[in-house]
Amino acid sequence: MTNQSLPLSGIRVLDFTQVMMGPSCTQMLGDFGADVIKVERPREGDLSRAFYSDPTEKGMNNAVFSSLNRNKRSIVVDTKTPEGRQILLDMIPQIDVVVSNFRTGVMERMGLGYDALSKINPRIIVASGSGYGETGPHSHKGGQDVLAQAMTGVMEKTSSEDIPKSIYPTTLCDYSAGMHMVQGILAALLAREKSGRGQKVSVSLYDSIIAMQMQEAAQWSVHREILNWAAMPLTGVFDATDGALVIVGAFKPHPLRDICKALEIPDMSADYPNLAAQRKNKPFLQKTFADQIATKPRDYWLERLEAEDLLCAPVRSLADALADPQTRVNDMLLEVDHPVLGQITLVGSPVHLSDAPVTVRHVPPKLGEHTEEVLAEFGIHEREGAL
Numbered sequence: 319m320t321n322q323s324l325p326l327s328g329i330r331v332l333d334f335t336q337v338m339m340g341p342s343c344t345q346m347l348g349d350f351g352a353d354v355i356k357v358e359r360p361r362e363g364d365l366s367r368a369f370y371s372d373p374t375e376k377g378m379n380n381a382v383f384s385s386l387n388r389n390k391r392s393i394v395v396d397t398k399t400p401e402g403r404q405i406l407l408d409m410i411p412q413i414d415v416v417v418s419n420f421r422t423g424v425m426e427r428m429g430l431g432y433d434a435l436s437k438i439n440p441r442i443i444v445a446s447g448s449g450y451g452e453t454g455p456h457s458h459k460g461g462q463d464v465l466a467q468a469m470t471g472v473m474e475k476t477s478s479e480d481i482p483k484s485i486y487p488t489t490l491c492d493y494s495a496g497m498h499m500v501q502g503i504l505a506a507l508l509a510r511e512k513s514g515r516g517q518k519v520s521v522s523l524y525d526s527i528i529a530m531q532m533q534e535a536a537q538w539s540v541h542r543e544i545l546n547w548a549a550m551p552l553t554g555v556f557d558a559t560d561g562a563l564v565i566v567g568a569f570k571p572h573p574l575r576d577i578c579k580a581l582e583i584p585d586m587s588a589d590y591p592n593l594a595a596q597r598k599n600k601p602f603l604q605k606t607f608a609d610q611i612a613t614k615p616r617d618y619w620l621e622r623l624e625a626e627d628l629l630c631a632p633v634r635s636l637a638d639a640l641a642d643p644q645t646r647v648n649d650m651l652l653e654v655d656h657p658v659l660g661q662i663t664l665v666g667s668p669v670h671l672s673d674a675p676v677t678v679r680h681v682p683p684k685l686g687e688h689t690e691e692v693l694a695e696f697g698i699h700e701r702e703g704a705l
Contacts, residue, residue: 324351324674329507331415332357332406333390334430336364336462338421338489339447339523341386342496346390347415347503349676350586351666355692356683357406358409360705363392363685375684379658384682388654388664393693394686394705397428401704406430409696410438414516419447422457432518443506447472447499452520456463466491466523471531477548495526520585552577555633556608558616565607565623568696572602576626581619655679 333344341364348354350686358364366383375535396402407429418425418436423433427444432444446452449461456469464485464663467473472490473483502519510516518582528535537545547553552567552574554577567573575587583606590596596603611619616632623630641665652664667676686705693700 322496325671326351329353330412330415331355331417332409332413334416334418334420335447336419336426336430337366338386338492339496340417342493343445343447343499343503344390344417345386346497346500346528347417348672350669350674352415354390354687355409356387357397358392358393359684359685360394360396363394371555375658378685379656379682380595381659381662384654384656384662385658385664386680387682388652389444389680390683391680391688392683392686393690396691397430399704403429405693405698406703407438408698410435410442412696413439413442414507415443415445417445417503417531419498421460422446422448422452430490435518439516441514441516443503443510443516443519445499445503445506445521447495447521447523449522450524451522451685460602461523463491463523464676466527468526470524471525471534475546475548477546477554488699489526490530491527494530495521495523498526498529543592549600549605551593551600553654554604554607556611557605558611558619559614561613561616562621563616563623564631564633569629570627573628576628577607577623580626580628581607583610584621589613622655625654649675652676652678654681656681658684 326347330585331344331352331354333340333348333356335356336343336346344354344356355536356364362368363378366386367378367380369380369382370377372378372380388625395405397406416430418430424442426434429435432648433441433443448457449457450469467486472486476483476678499519502521506517506519532554534545537543537678541691542626547611550566550568555562555564565577567577570576572586572587574590575585578585578587586603586606590599590603605689620630620632638652639645648666649670650666650668654664656662664678689701689705
């Protein structure tokens with residue numbers, strides 16, 4: 319498939335993002351055909367290049383950086399110098415979208431905020447990701463995924479009161495905010511088709527995780543009740559003799575009756591006929607399930623639970639999931655021949671378009687690999703002190 323047939327072909331993105339939130343956004347834009355030009359700092363580049371504190375070429379192109387930066391071209395520009403900033407301003411008339419995820423106010427202080435850029439190019443879309451938003455009592459603070467988990471109530475909840483609060487081990491805040499930024503950019507591009515004007519798109523980690531809890535927020539607002547899906551009385555993680563499994567005892571007329579049948583234990587549904595009674599007796603129910611599941615192998619119980627049409631699954635490692643044939647059938651693995659790392663596997667896009675399958679047009683770039691090429695395309699000559 320040629321780049322011209324992809325949905326975002328012809329869209330040029332100037333990408334100032336780093337680490338996770340912003341790069342996940344711009345990678346998706348690149349996957350669907352946008353020409354993403356990644357602006358990096360001299361010698362250091364994106365903060366993810368220093369993930370291993372290894373200044374060698376292999377360290378600077380490590381797996382973490384590579385996972386978020388395919389289908390982009392890298393240029394090195396020193397934004398701390400007037401010459402470097404002028405190069406970027408000279409590019410703006412030919413740019414459709416500018417994306418950043420610095421602290422609030424950083425792009426404005428560099429003269430690269432929406433107000434300044436829209437005067438040069440009224441069609442430009444400027445998307446910014448922050449920790450807490452661009453105004454308000456927390457807007458000046460540095461944002462980070464773990465902090466957003468703590469500030470929004472996510473970290474406060476656990477599946478049981480006896481389980482200590484902990485950090486969620488995957489960057490759900492960064493990724494969700496990055497995907498919200500993709501949505502905002504696409505909406506702004508559609509709006510530009512009608513109005514001819516660009517606009518500003520603002521996304522924050524804080525807002526994204528508040529939004530993710532829309533059900534919980536509504537339950538608290540209306541009923542002053544805490545909705546905690548992980549703490550439901552018939553839902554839990556249990557150890558069999560050879561591994562763990564999870565049961566979701568919900569979305570059925572009589573889940574407790576069916577669980578008891580599957581687990582070969584006496585039917586307790588008459589004793590605990592409703593959710594209120596099951597919640598009150600959750601410790602007993604969960605212990606009964608756990609004791610029984612611990613007597614036999616995991617696959618034995620999964621087969622019996624599935625026979626009763628109960629929602630269940632084995633608890634697997636990421637390595638197990640990546641090796642599952644379903645992962646490859648879903649085109650979630652992209653094999654890449656990287657000039658520094660060799661053969662590597664990247665996670666594909668979860669968005670599948672029938673007419674635009676995701677491919678790797680550009681492998682994750684080396685620092686400044688495309689500086690000369692890109693500046694030539696824009697008709698810009700290198701300036702002393704700019705790179």
